[in-house]
Amino acid sequence: MSEHNYLLLTPGPLTTSKTVKEAMLFDSCTWDEDYNLGVVQSIRQKLVTLATQSTGYTSVLLQGSGSFAVEAVLGTVIGPQDKLLVVNNGAYGARMVEMARLMDLNHHEFHCGEVNEPDVEAMEAVLKGDAQISHIAMVHCETTTGMLNPLERVSGLAARNGKTLIVDAMSSFGGIPLDVDALGIDYLISSANKCIQGVPGFAFVIARRSELEKCAGRSRSLSLDLYAQWRCMEDNAGKWRFTSPTHTLLAFAQALRELEKEGGIDARNIRYRANQQRLVAGMRELGFETLLEDGLHSPIITAFYSPKAETYRFTEFYQRLKQQGFVIYPGKVSQSDCFRIGNIGEIYPPDIEGLLTAVGQAMYWDL
Numbered sequence: 001m002s003e004h005n006y007l008l009l010t011p012g013p014l015t016t017s018k019t020v021k022e023a024m025l026f027d028s029c030t031w032d033e034d035y036n037l038g039v040v041q042s043i044r045q046k047l048v049t050l051a052t053q054s055t056g057y058t059s060v061l062l063q064g065s066g067s068f069a070v071e072a073v074l075g076t077v078i079g080p081q082d083k084l085l086v087v088n089n090g091a092y093g094a095r096m097v098e099m100a101r102l103m104d105l106n107h108h109e110f111h112c113g114e115v116n117e118p119d120v121e122a123m124e125a126v127l128k129g130d131a132q133i134s135h136i137a138m139v140h141c142e143t144t145t146g147m148l149n150p151l152e153r154v155s156g157l158a159a160r161n162g163k164t165l166i167v168d169a170m171s172s173f174g175g176i177p178l179d180v181d182a183l184g185i186d187y188l189i190s191s192a193n194k195c196i197q198g199v200p201g202f203a204f205v206i207a208r209r210s211e212l213e214k215c216a217g218r219s220r221s222l223s224l225d226l227y228a229q230w231r232c233m234e235d236n237a238g239k240w241r242f243t244s245p246t247h248t249l250l251a252f253a254q255a256l257r258e259l260e261k262e263g264g265i266d267a268r269n270i271r272y273r274a275n276q277q278r279l280v281a282g283m284r285e286l287g288f289e290t291l292l293e294d295g296l297h298s299p300i301i302t303a304f305y306s307p308k309a310e311t312y313r314f315t316e317f318y319q320r321l322k323q324q325g326f327v328i329y330p331g332k333v334s335q336s337d338c339f340r341i342g343n344i345g346e347i348y349p350p351d352i353e354g355l356l357t358a359v360g361q362a363m364y365w366d367l
Ligand SMILES: *Cc1c(COP(=O)(O)O)cnc(C)c1O
Pocket: 011, 012, 065, 066, 067, 068, 092, 139, 140, 141, 142, 143, 168, 169, 170, 171, 191
């Protein structure tokens, strides 16, 4: 297998650097100090530093993919007297609604269609009409469409109304600058294999310490108890409750060093934006149209309408791109036939140029 057999233009797992992959060539002992203090605690501290300058935050790492951490937050944070408003404008918002339903949490689904920005005034009206609502959960970059949800306005809304704010920043954290304290975010969730550019295996939560401290004994699940996981890491200097994904952590530590070397989140954001803008411009030159208006796009992933030609099949297009070294993603929007191209990970503008040439070659359908 070559160093890169193909580039992943997907929303995670992503193309990672060779050095991130090489960092895994070591077997760590889970109770060893070099691992717990040197790797785990250092990662936890660095994550908080990336998220804010405030000292009121802490971080928790959790085994599994990103959804595990979303479920852990909802199940650990929402008490029996609480009620959660979930913004749903895509598959990941819908997944939180499904979690709330399965865990029997009091919740209100704020559905706003997949291609529209959430209407913050309408949300405020819901809050005014239902005093029991205590928490708001929203996805930051809705990876389904690539939409960047209006985080500042929703955080203002949460602050004005005294609600606890939970943000699924899975596909944006590390690629879009933000400060959790300035935005009043109480829980921010992301995972190892998105914009930090690590490999899959764990997720993490950056939490306002004073909020997390209230959550003892609330969890509906043993292994997804965010509070218990946090206490274990706090009280035992970075020890995980159950088997920790040791190799993934080593890769993540290396990915954090590489993020720093690139110039931090601001520099990475500039690269991702350059990738996304070139992608959209080039795809438009080839005749493709984006699902969303330009103002709603994130610099992370873009949804394009499928060509209307009768002979077009996603799988055929996909195979032709893969043969040329590029892997794209199917669509996930319910009402429209789309495909998606991500531009995060170890991807640079020359890779996007290469992709555009490959797309030109792969357009086999009748025009
Ligand atoms: C990737 C992603 C998740 C988590 O997905 P997993 O497959 O569980 O890792 C959640 N929310 C968003 C917005 C995502 O992009």
